[in-house]
Amino acid sequence: MNQDHLPPGAPGIAPTWSSSDKDAVTTALGSSRIWATIGHGIVNEVYWPSTGHPQIRDLGFIIAGPDGWTEVKRANRYSMSTAHDSVPLPKVIHEGPGYRLELEFLCHPLRDTLLIRYDLSGENMRLFALLAPHLNKGTANDAWADDALSAASGNVALCLHADADFSRTSAGYVGTSDGWQDFTRNGTMTWQYPHASNGNVALMGELAANSGTLSLGFAETPEGARTLSRSGLADDYQETLSLFVEQWRDWGKDLRIPYTTPQMLREAEISASVIKVHEDRTYAGAVVASLSVPWGSSHDDAGGYHLVWTRDTVEAAIALITIGKLDDAGRTLDYLIGTQGADGSWAQNYFPDGHGYWTGKQLDEVALPVLLAAKLKAAGHLTFSKPEQAMVRKAIGFIVRNGPMSDQDRWEENAGASPFTLAVMICALVVAADYFEGREKDYVLALADCWNERIEEWTYAPAGPLVADADMDGYYVRMSPRPADGGMTGSIDRRNVAHGRVPAEGLIGMEFLYLVRTGLRSPHDKRITDTVRLVDQLLRRVTPSGPSYYRYNGDGYGEHEDGSPFDGIGIGRLWPLLTGERGHYAVAAGEDPTPYLDAMVRMVGPGGLLPEQIWDSPAIDERALQPGKPSGSAMPLVWAHGEFLKLLAASVTGRSAETFVEVENRYGARPAKASHWIWRESCAFSSLPADRDVLIECDEPFSLRLGNAAWAAIRDIDSQPACFGQHGVMLDQQTIASFGTVNFTLYFTERSAWRGRDFSFSVTA
DSSP: OBOOSOOSSTTOSOOOOOOSBOSEEEEOSSSOOOEEEEETTEEEEEEOSSTTOBOEEEEEEEEEETTEEEEHHHHOOEEEEEEETTEEEEEEEEEETTEEEEEEEEEOSSSSEEEEEEEEESTTOEEEEEEEEOOTTSSSEEEEESSSEEEEETTEEEEEEETTOEEEEEEEETTTTSHHHHHHHHSSOOOBOOEEEEESEEEEEEESSSEEEEEEEEESSHHHHHHHHHHHHHSOHHHHHHHHHHHHHHHHTTOOOOSOOHHHHHHHHHHHHHHHHTBOSTTTTOBOSOSSOTTGGGOOOSSTTOSBOHHHHHHHHHHHHHTTOHHHHHHHHHHHHHHOOTTSOOOSSBOTTSOBOSOOOOHHHHHHHHHHHHHHHHTTOOOOOHHHHHHHHHHHHHHHHHOSSBSSOTTSSOOBBOHHHHHHHHHHHHHTGGGSOHHHHHHHHHHHHHHHHTHHHHHEEETOTTOOSTTOOEEEOSOBOOGGGTGGGSEEEOTTSTTOEEEGGGOOBSTTHHHHHTTSSOTTOHHHHHHHHHHHHHTEEEETTEEEEOSBTTOOOSOOTTSOOOSSOOOOOBBHHHHHHHHHHHHHTTOOOHHHHHHHHHTOOTTSOOOSOBBOSSOBGGGTBOBTSBOSSOBSOHHHHHHHHHHHHHHHHSSOTTOOHHHHHHHTTSOOOOSEEEEOGGGOOSEEESSOEEEEEESSOEEEEEEOTTSOSOEEEEOEEOGGGOEEEEEOHHHHHHHSEEEEEEEETTTTEEOSOOEEEEEEO
């Protein structure tokens, strides 16, 4: 019956997002600004007007007949296909007792509209559309139901029309008066509330025909959304479909995917299209990490993974270079130039417009755009343009001033020295040297040499507590704290677990593999091979899909033991992208990477999407968790798809995409002797090898007071301006030898203040 008053239950239960394990992601390549995700056989989040802004929780269906009703999402009996692996046009078939529902999801290339072609067969069956808006924050939405289903909040509005019309519609509040509650309580649609205001709202409409097209339009105003929705239906569907397919095939026609098996070719084409789908339209080149919110059905995070992480974006762009999409990768570099901060860094993560979300600083995210520029240059796609030069020089300046200790590692959890971050920073310094001249160029290379020579000091544990047998001399750790916090003798706080503090030497990860991947260390270096053996013992698990790896021992970022969602603590699960990283080592070591590629192919979801994590425990059917298959974390993960493409390319070329000739020529996969070591309080040392000068540096003018071990033979030396705004005093080998042990402190001349602390170092054999 009709109700002319507000539905009960205002403002509704707290909003959440939908499940993050997607079946497919899709967008058109025209001028429209709409992205859709498909999960559990229905539409999940739809993003508009950029990849950073999801606007609905989901759009699903109830099928009702003489013997009852079924919500197809919960029934979970469906199959999915696409006409071509490189064309993201998902088709879903739901089948159950007495019914068959066929769906096709088409993002309109020219309008901000999602079209859904539907066809329900079955005797006396009726179809109902369920729409859950989540506009802006999702807590203050208005909804109204008439001949269409509409909602608005602030400057965002949506409208869902059916070409065959709705015979009945209703608006309500989630948890009390929404359409699912109506069916649960009454067995059919009995409510017809015309509007629901200022809450977490939901809409339902009975479709007047069992075959037709739905059109979901988005705009800044309700009138605009209604216009787009109706216009989308007025366009000829087949012409719209043909334009969508033509644009995607045009983009995919020059993909250079290596010759491989049909299964790997399929996954490569899907991976390429997944990366492309995640590129923004307004902010061309912006690639978000995932069109999903990890464990989204349990919370309402405004950021999720639909943000740009510079690291993930560059990993994807380099993958595109390996398959011949240089223009796309170049567009990403241009975007990163636009989002770089005045100090040369990038925000930890940010919305596609460049607005920052989290506030940490990660030095790998400063170094990686420099490597992307170098990769494009090596591919003949880049010249020394003024914006590019400025970006590289500013990024290197930030690394010089703030390295080598990073505020956060690549997992965004701890400060200190990570082999991954060190590797990409050192390579960035080397490949960027030609952007500088004279003293600056010499300084950049000397700094790279010094840091490269000290990698083991910061990240290698000889005879550490995890040494497995007498043949193992030591291993690389996941990371070490800053020297002021103990360095290799300090402790790391494992996040996401209770009581997570452990000695740095007790944590191992896969980060060290980038020392090989970037050409800084040989794959046959015993320190490397020992650590590979150790991670294969401690971090590797063989699942029904194949081998995979944990981020580090004792990780807590994953579901609980019972499969319930991560809620700040949990149990870390296996990461397919780390399977790819282990495969890259296999390539470098002359081993067969095929088992790792095959495993990644088998770890995908129903639509070929690679997840962030896979389940590593016995099956939990009620939570759809199966060993070796996607867990409830983000899916797809763009970084994982990029890793697959790069490993596939490396399996043919025998060479990692992150290996640069300049680095190989300078180091030959081993630490070269640095002409001098650079002392900073952030990376102080107490001993150094013989035959090294020492440059003592600070970011402000100072006078260096020197003395021997007994603070006798005191000398004062004023600092001189150095490169990149630094100030320094160079101590040659003869001066160092005359003191034996060098004691020193600093007097800051501009503020007339002593450092208030003494430092020392000595030469070791």
